[in-house]
Amino acid sequence: MKERMNELIDIINEADYNYHTLDNPTITDQEYDKYLRELIEIEEEHPDWIREDSPTQHAGGKIIEGFEKVTHKIPMMSISDVFSESEVIAFDERIRKEGYHPEYVCELKIDGLSVSLLYEKGKLVRAATRGDGTIGEDITHNAKTIKVIPLKLKEEVDIEVRGEIFMNKKTLDALNEERKKNGQPLLQNCRNAAAGSIRQLDSKVAAKRKLDNFIYHLPNPLDYGIHTHYEAIEYMKKLGFKTNPNNRLVKDIKGVLEYIDEKAKERDALPYDIDGIVIKVNSIDMQQQLGTTAKYPKWCTAYKFPAKEVLTKLTDIIFTVGRTGQITPNAVLEPVIVAGSTISRATLHNEDYVKEKDLKIGDIVSIRKAGDVIPEVVEVKKERRTGKEKDFVMITNCPMCNTPLVKKEGQVDYYCPNNKCPARNIESLIHFVSRDAMNIDGLGDRIIEDFYNFHFIATIPDIYGLKEHEKDLIRLEGYGDKSVTNLLNAIEESKKNSLEKLIFGLGIPHVGAKTAKLLAQKYQTLENLMNQTEEDLTKIPDIGAIIAKSVTSYFNDEHHKAVVEELIELGLNTTYLGPAVIEDESFSGKSFVLTGSLTIYTREEAKAKIESLGGKTVDSVSKKTSVVIVGEKPGSKYDKALKLGIPIWTEEEFKEKLGE
Numbered sequence: 001m002k003e004r005m006n007e008l009i010d011i012i013n014e015a016d017y018n019y020h021t022l023d024n025p026t027i028t029d030q031e032y033d034k035y036l037r038e039l040i041e042i043e044e045e046h047p048d049w050i051r052e053d054s055p056t057q058h059a060g061g062k063i064i065e066g067f068e069k070v071t072h073k074i075p076m077m078s079i080s081d082v083f084s085e086s087e088v089i090a091f092d093e094r095i096r097k098e099g100y101h102p103e104y105v106c107e108l109k110i111d112g113l114s115v116s117l118l119y120e121k122g123k124l125v126r127a128a129t130r131g132d133g134t135i136g137e138d139i140t141h142n143a144k145t146i147k148v149i150p151l152k153l154k155e156e157v158d159i160e161v162r163g164e165i166f167m168n169k170k171t172l173d174a175l176n177e178e179r180k181k182n183g184q185p186l187l188q189n190c191r192n193a194a195a196g197s198i199r200q201l202d203s204k205v206a207a208k209r210k211l212d213n214f215i216y217h218l219p220n221p222l223d224y225g226i227h228t229h230y231e232a233i234e235y236m237k238k239l240g241f242k243t244n245p246n247n248r249l250v251k252d253i254k255g256v257l258e259y260i261d262e263k264a265k266e267r268d269a270l271p272y273d274i275d276g277i278v279i280k281v282n283s284i285d286m287q288q289q290l291g292t293t294a295k296y297p298k299w300c301t302a303y304k305f306p307a308k309e310v311l312t313k314l315t316d317i318i319f320t321v322g323r324t325g326q327i328t329p330n331a332v333l334e335p336v337i338v339a340g341s342t343i344s345r346a347t348l349h350n351e352d353y354v355k356e357k358d359l360k361i362g363d364i365v366s367i368r369k370a371g372d373v374i375p376e377v378v379e380v381k382k383e384r385r386t387g388k389e390k391d392f393v394m395i396t397n398c399p400m401c402n403t404p405l406v407k408k409e410g411q412v413d414y415y416c417p418n419n420k421c422p423a424r425n426i427e428s429l430i431h432f433v434s435r436d437a438m439n440i441d442g443l444g445d446r447i448i449e450d451f452y453n454f455h456f457i458a459t460i461p462d463i464y465g466l467k468e469h470e471k472d473l474i475r476l477e478g479y480g481d482k483s484v485t486n487l488l489n490a491i492e493e494s495k496k497n498s499l500e501k502l503i504f505g506l507g508i509p510h511v512g513a514k515t516a517k518l519l520a521q522k523y524q525t526l527e528n529l530m531n532q533t534e535e536d537l538t539k540i541p542d543i544g545a546i547i548a549k550s551v552t553s554y555f556n557d558e559h560h561k562a563v564v565e566e567l568i569e570l571g572l573n574t575t576y577l578g579p580a581v582i583e584d585e586s587f588s589g590k591s592f593v594l595t596g597s598l599t600i601y602t603r604e605e606a607k608a609k610i611e612s613l614g615g616k617t618v619d620s621v622s623k624k625t626s627v628v629i630v631g632e633k634p635g636s637k638y639d640k641a642l643k644l645g646i647p648i649w650t651e652e653e654f655k656e657k658l659g660e
Contacts, residue, residue, distance in 0.1 A: 001042060002049055008039040012055040016147055017240060052123060053152035057144055066201070066486050067137035067441075070128040074219040074604065076116060076162065077133055079278065080296040081304050085257060088279065091301045092253040095281065095290065099636030102281045105229050106248045106259040107216055109276040109302050111191045112166030113198055115139070115213070117149065122156040124149070129198070132435045142198050145207035148242040159224075161236055163215035167194040168271050171210050188342060190273045212272070215241040221284050222597065228282045249282060260303055267305065276304040285597050289635050291619040298619065309368040309378055312336040316361055317348065317392055319399045321423030323431050323507050325415040327395070327405060329354055331365070331377055338369050346375040350412045351394045358382070362389035398423075419559060425459070426452050428507050432460050436513045437505030438494045442487040450476075460506075461566040463491060495570070498577035499526060506564070508554045510547045517578075518542060519551070521611070526564070526574035530555045541589070541616065586657045588614030593621050595638055596631030600651050609658055621646065629654050 011027075012035050018026045027035075036055065043050050050056070082088055095102055114130040127143030128136040143149055146165065153159075167175075167190040175193065176186045187193040197209035218224070218232040226232045230249045237243045246263070250256055260277050267274060281287050281299040290298040316332035329348040336343055346367060348354050357380060359365070364384040365377050397404055398416035400423040405414040416424065429448050433440040440463070451457045454476075456469050466473070466488060473484045494501075500520035504513050511519070522540055523529040529551070537548035554560050568574060592610050594603055594617060601609070606629065607617045621628060621640040628641040629649045641648055649657065 001046070005039065005042045005046075005049060006051075008035050008042070009051060009054050011035055012039065013053065013150075013152075016055060017150070053150075057151060067139065067199070070116075070126065070131075070136045070138050072116060072128070072131075072134060072136060074160070075133045076114060076130040076136070077292065077297055078295060079300055079302045081276075081302050083304050083306070085260070088256060088260070088301070088303055089253060091279070092256070095299075098290065099639075100281075100286055100290070102283065102286055104250050104253070104256050105233070105280045105282050106250055106256055107278045107280070108244055108246050108263060108270075108274045109278050109304075110164040110166050110214060110244075111189075111273040111275045112164040113191070113195045114162065115143065115165050115198075116160060116162050117143065117215070118160045119153055120158050122153040124151050132439070135439070139198050141203045142200060142206040145203050146211045146213050148213050150240040153239045155239055157224075157239070159239070160219055161215050161241060162217040162219065163213055163241075165194055165198055165211055165213050166190060166272050167197070167209065168212055169273065170271065171212075175209065188337070213242060214244045216243065216247075216278075220602070227284050229280050229284065229287075230282055232284075264305060274305075276302050278302050285633055286635075288597060288603060289595055289637065291594070291603075293619065308338065309366045310336050310338050311364055311366055311381065312343075314359060314361060314363045314365050314377070314380075317354070317359070319395055321398060321400055321416050321421060321427065323424055323427030324509055325417060325421065325424050327398070327414040327416065329392075329394075331359075333365075333367065336367060338367055338375060343367055343369075343375045346377050348377065351414070352412045354392050354394075360385075360389035360391055362386075400424075422452070429457065429460060429463070431507050432505040433463065434505075436501075438497055438501055440494050441490045442483070443491075460563055461570060464495070464567075464570045464572075466491060495572045497573060499524075499573065499575055500578070502526065502567070502572060502574065503529070506554070506560075508551055510550045515543070515547060520576040521578065524576045526568075530561075530564070584613040586613070590615045590626035591618050591624060592616070593618055593625050593628045593637055593641070594631075595628060596634035598629075598631040598651055600655055606654070613658075 012032070015025070015027050015032055015035075039054070040056060043054065043056060082091060092102075116126075116128045116130070116136065117124060118126040118128075124140070124144065126138060127140045127149070128138055130136055143165070144151060169190060172187060172190050172193050179186055187196070193209070194211055197206050197211055200206045215236050216233065218226065218236060221227070221229070221232045224232075224235065226235055230247075233243050233247055248255075248259055250259060256277075256279055263274070263277060279301055281290065287297070287299040292298060313334040314331050315334055317329050318332055320328050320330055322328065329351065331346045331348050333344050333346060348359070357377065359377065359380055364381045366379055366381065367375055368378055369375055394414070395405070398418065398421055401416065401418050401421040403416055403418040403421065406417050407414050418424070426449055429452065430445050432438055433443040433448065443463070448457070451466070454472075456466060456472070457463055470484060470488065473487075474481055498520065500513070500517040503511065503519055503526070504516035518540065519529055523532065532552070534545070534548040534552050537543050537551055538545055555564070587610055592615055594606055598606060610617055615626075618625065621637045621644065623644060625641070625644075625646050627647045627649055628637060629651065630638050631651055638648070
């Protein structure tokens with residue numbers, strides 16, 4: 001009987017692969033159902049025989065308490081966006097100026113949710129969301145319900161692949177039809193439906209949503225002897241993954257533009273939503289030589305389709321206060337659906353923006369989503385005016401605390417100067433718990449506002465006193481024992497974050513996440529940072545006078561000092577927990593360029609070692625470059641280093657300098 005069970009698993013898995021991945025059914029529905037019923041009967045009789053890759057495991061049933069955090073060994077970076085053909089051409093020209101003549105792979109940009117799938121010896125062991133690129137969430141229990149995600153590969157390999165989980169348009173229509181009959185609110189678009197489905201704690205719910213998946217990226221192709229992106233796609237397809245049949249290898253930028261034009265016309269006829277085209281350099285060696293910026297790979301970009309515009313009425317203009325006190329006018333709109341989402345608000349940025357567009361309350365305006373994401377007012381339809389419209393008037397006092405506004409010299413924005421303004425406090429709290437800061441799961445914008453209005457929190461330290469209100473929180477509508485416990489645990493867990501998260505979370509003007517990490521690495525403890533002068537800070541590369549003044553002003557302010565001292569008393573970690581930076585004369589204060597294919601270290605390992613010894617890596621060679629480290633086939637950066645007389649290390653010399 002066990003032999004028959006194994007035979008049935010192989011038959012059904014092969015049928016699933018042919019049907020869902022290749023869109024080429026090889027057995028009838030009746031045969032499939034018969035085999036599946038027989039398999040279920042055997043597994044019910046012998047539950048200890050159930051294999052991890054059994055097709056019955058796609059059905060869901062696992063319920064988890066919450067989503068565990070997952071650290072990506074190789075960061076899942078975002079892709080830069082371009083919005084016009086001229087920007088696509090400029091992307092190609094930048095690469096050609098580096099001395100390269102690339103082929104490109106063009107792919108449809110699926111509007112879904114990024115996922116990383118990890119396999120050991122061919123078996124799926126983990127699925128994770130992108131998260132902030134470094135830390136995501138474990139969604140394995142839901143990923144296993146997606147039939148096109150193989151539980152077992154066709155080869156017993158250790159591999160990580162990345163792709164997009166999405167929902168087909170027909171699936172959404174059927175789901176909404178059922179929800180309509182049950183009196184449930186409709187899901188607005190495929191992307192939101194997919195994201196909401198994958199974040200279900202009960203995998204049976206996700207299973208019913210019939211999600212789909214395309215795999216499009218192998219993070220470490222050279223480890224498998226693969227030297228082109230297109231070859232990587234074919235290899236992943238061979239292993240049993242579903243890849244998009246619309247992927248295309250083109251010889252030059254002309255082929256890219258032809259692909260964009262073709263797919264823009266086919267967009268509405270596709271069975272799933274796309275919001276653009278992803279363009280990738282095909283050569284892996286070339287990708288590595290081009291490198292990355294702090295946020296994006298330089299070897300790929302995403303062309304976003306022009307936004308669709310719709311008309312609606314501007315019923316009012318209201319004002320919000322940011323965490324720095326900045327006043328922003330916002331359009332209140334008659335609700336309208338734009339690209340699948342209901343829009344009722346849009347930022348108007350500042351007074352000059354409103355006047356430049358000549359907006360009046362009561363106007364009919366055109367709305368679009370910039371980059372298919374952020375709603376914006378495009379223009380006013382002046383021919384639709386009736387004479388009843390009201391002129392825009394900029395406020396002179398803060399809408400929250402009534403303090404007279406100030407306008408800084410040379411700037412277009414107005415500010416509320418009151419540090420204790422409630423709106424500023426709320427925005428500061430929202431920033432503190434955000435993903436790039438303390439990353440406290442469960443404290444979203446709306447919840448922060450509710451807790452502020454209920455007087456549970458008024459300052460940042462109050463977040464860590466929420467456990468004193470546990471009984472009150474449980475009584476709130478929409479909360480319960482489990483959700484409150486998870487929230488309080490997340491708050492307590494955040495105390496262990498590395499110093500850079502806390503520095504960024506404090507909201508020091510001009511200090512972004514990258515600068516916060518630089519300061520944390522340099523000074524190691526918060527106390528050390530607080531004792532620095534402006535002169536000390538400006539000695540650090542990439543820290544200018546404006547940032548230095550902002551940091552010292554922040555820590556010299558009595559109110560801010562009191563907040564920091566209270567956080568320390570509450571037990572928050574104030575030490576840098578990342579790789580230690582050890583001053584080494586061969587590396588400290590120097591800039592390095594990596595070029596060619598490295599064989600001893602991965603590129604990320606090499607960068608980490610340089611930074612741990614006080615150096616930094618940059619992407620291009622210039623007179624300011626200290627050393628160029630070359631691997632195999634180094635290319636134009638090596639030639640430029642020779643021309644400029646910059647010291648060149650082989651990878652072996654680099655290893656010796658490290659003392660390894």
